[in-house]
Amino acid sequence: MAKGMLPRTARRIPDATIRRLPAYLRALEAEAGQRLTSAALGVLTGFSSEQVRKDLAYFGAFGTRGVGYPAQELASEIRHILGLDHELKAALFGAGHLGTALARYVAATHRDVRIVAIFDPDPQKHGTEIAGTVVESLAHFETEVQRLGVAVAILAVPDAAAQPLAQRLAAAGVRGFLNFAPVMLTLPAPADGSPPAAVHNIDLSIELQTLAYFVQVHETAQV
Amino acid sequence: MAKGMLPRTARRIPDATIRRLPAYLRALEAEAGQRLTSAALGVLTGFSSEQVRKDLAYFGAFGTRGVGYPAQELASEIRHILGLDHELKAALFGAGHLGTALARYVAATHRDVRIVAIFDPDPQKHGTEIAGTVVESLAHFETEVQRLGVAVAILAVPDAAAQPLAQRLAAAGVRGFLNFAPVMLTLPAPADGSPPAAVHNIDLSIELQTLAYFVQVHETAQV
DNA sequence: TAATGTGAACGCCTTCACAGCA
DNA sequence: TGCTGTGAAGGCGTTCACATTA
Numbered sequence: 001m002a003k004g005m006l007p008r009t010a011r012r013i014p015d016a017t018i019r020r021l022p023a024y025l026r027a028l029e030a031e032a033g034q035r036l037t038s039a040a041l042g043v044l045t046g047f048s049s050e051q052v053r054k055d056l057a058y059f060g061a062f063g064t065r066g067v068g069y070p071a072q073e074l075a076s077e078i079r080h081i082l083g084l085d086h087e088l089k090a091a092l093f094g095a096g097h098l099g100t101a102l103a104r105y106v107a108a109t110h111r112d113v114r115i116v117a118i119f120d121p122d123p124q125k126h127g128t129e130i131a132g133t134v135v136e137s138l139a140h141f142e143t144e145v146q147r148l149g150v151a152v153a154i155l156a157v158p159d160a161a162a163q164p165l166a167q168r169l170a171a172a173g174v175r176g177f178l179n180f181a182p183v184m185l186t187l188p189a190p191a192d193g194s195p196p197a198a199v200h201n202i203d204l205s206i207e208l209q210t211l212a213y214f215v216q217v218h219e220t221a222q223v
Numbered sequence: 224m225a226k227g228m229l230p231r232t233a234r235r236i237p238d239a240t241i242r243r244l245p246a247y248l249r250a251l252e253a254e255a256g257q258r259l260t261s262a263a264l265g266v267l268t269g270f271s272s273e274q275v276r277k278d279l280a281y282f283g284a285f286g287t288r289g290v291g292y293p294a295q296e297l298a299s300e301i302r303h304i305l306g307l308d309h310e311l312k313a314a315l316f317g318a319g320h321l322g323t324a325l326a327r328y329v330a331a332t333h334r335d336v337r338i339v340a341i342f343d344p345d346p347q348k349h350g351t352e353i354a355g356t357v358v359e360s361l362a363h364f365e366t367e368v369q370r371l372g373v374a375v376a377i378l379a380v381p382d383a384a385a386q387p388l389a390q391r392l393a394a395a396g397v398r399g400f401l402n403f404a405p406v407m408l409t410l411p412a413p414a415d416g417s418p419p420a421a422v423h424n425i426d427l428s429i430e431l432q433t434l435a436y437f438v439q440v441h442e443t444a445q446v
Numbered sequence: 447t448a449a450t451g452t453g454a455a456c457g458c459c460t461t462c463a464c465a466g467c468a
Numbered sequence: 469t470g471c472t473g474t475g476a477a478g479g480c481g482t483t484c485a486c487a488t489t490a
Contacts, residue, residue, distance in 0.1 A: 050482075054481090212306045274459095
C-alpha cells in the first residue's frame with residue numbers, strides 16, 4: 001500500500017498514461033468486486049492489453065501472473081495515484097448555463113472533487129444556490145479562495161475575462177485551471193520554487209473545427 | 224487556390240497538426256490584414272515557429288521567404304483545409320444547461336457551424352427556442368437528421384443514452400460526433416466502403432481527475 | 447497454463463540545423 | 469538579409485515479443 005511513497009525508482013510517467021488512469025478507474029468501479037485481466041480492462045476502456053499493463057506497471061506490480069488484477073485494490077491504488085484519496089477543492093467562476101451544468105455534474109458524479117465556491121458578477125445570482133453551493137460576488141474572491149484552500153479553478157467565463165482572472169488566481173495560490181474559454185492562458189512561474197500552475201483547456205471550437213476536417217469526404221486516391 | 228484538390232503529393236497529415244490549425248486560424252483572424260511571420264504566429268498560439276512552419280508546409284508553400292505569411296489568404300486557406308468554407312450542419316441532442324450553453328456558444332461564435340436541429344425528450348421544452356433553433360421531440364429524429372443533411376451530432380445527453388443514440392445516428396448517416404457523455408462510444412464501420420464516423424470525446428471527469436494529479440505536491444527528489 | 451511485467455523494435459511527432467529564395 | 473521550407477536527428481509513446489512467475 002505504501003502511502004506517501006513515490007513508486008519504485010521515480011521514473012517519469014508519460015502524460016498519456018495519466019490521462020488513461022481515469023478510464024481504468026471508471027471501468028474498475030463499474031466491475032467492483034471482481035478480478036480483471038489486462039485484456040478485460042482493455043475491452044472496457046478501448047485500449048490494448050499491453051497498454052494497460054505498461055501503464056499500471058509504471059506505478060508498481062499490482063497484478064498476479066496467470067490471474068489478473070484485483071479490481072477493488074487497483075481502484076483505490078489509482079485513486080491514490082491521481083490524488084483522489086483526499087478531497088480536491090475547486091472554485092467555479094461563471095454561473096451561466098455552462099457553469100451551472102458543470103457544478104451540477106461535478107456534484108452528482110464526483111465524491112472526490114468538491115466545488116466549495118461559485119463566483120459570478122451578476123448581482124441577481126448572488127445568494128442563489130447551484131448544486132448546494134451559494135453563488136457569490138467577485139468582490140473578494142482572492143481572499144475567499146485562500147480562506148477555503150481552493151486548489152483548482154474552473155473558468156466558465158467570457159473569453160476576455162479568463163486571462164486576467166487566471167493571473168490573479170495563480171498569484172493567490174491556485175495550482176490548477178480547467179479553462180473553457182478559447183484563449184491561451186499564460187501564467188508566470190511562481191516566485192518560490194514551486195512548479196507552475198497546471199492548465200487544462202477544454203476548447204469546443206477546436207473540437208468542432210477538427211471534427212469538420214475529419215468529416216469531410218477526403219477523396220484521397222488511397223494509393 | 225486550387226479548390227477541390229488535395230495538396231501536393233497526398234502525404235499523411237498528423238492529427239496533431241490538424242488540432243493546431245484552429246489555433247492558427249483564430250490568431251490570423253485576430254490580426255487580419257497584416258503579414259505574419261511564423262515566429263509571430265508562434266507567440267500568438269504558444270507553439271514554436273518551426274512547428275508553425277512545418278504544419279503549414281504540409282498543405283503547400285503559403286509563405287514568402289524573408290517576409291512571412293499573408294494573414295488573410297492563409298486564414299481562408301486554413302478554413303478550406305478544415306472544410307469550413309462550406310457550412311457544417313450539426314444537430315444537438317439534449318437541451319439541458321450544457322446543451323443550451325453549447326447551442327448559444329456555437330451560434331454566437333461560429334458562422335461556419337450551424338445547429339440545424341435540437342432534440343430533447345422533455346415535452347415541456349418542445350417548441351421553445353434556443354439561439355434561434357426550436358427544440359423538438361426525439362420521435363422521428365432519424366428521418367429529421369437525414370432530411371436536414373446533418374453531418375455531425377453533439378451529444379449532451381445522460382451517460383446511458385449516448386451509446387444507443389450514437390449507434391442509430393451513425394446508421395442514419397451522421398459522420399461525426401462530439402460526445403460529452405463519459406462513455407466509450409463504439410460504432411460499427413459502415414457497410415459501404417465509407418470511413419467510420421469520427422468521434423471526439425470531451426470528458427470533464429478525465430480533465431478534472433488528471434488535473435488532480437498534476438496539482439498534487441509531487442515531492443519528487445528531483446534527482 | 448495463463449496472464450503479468452518488460453526490454454527491444456517501431457513509428458510518429460517535434461526539434462534542430464541549414465539550404466533556398468524573395 | 470531575413471524568413472521560409474525541409475531533410476536529419478532526436479525523443480516519446482505504443483506495439484511487439486517473450487521471459488517470468490503464481
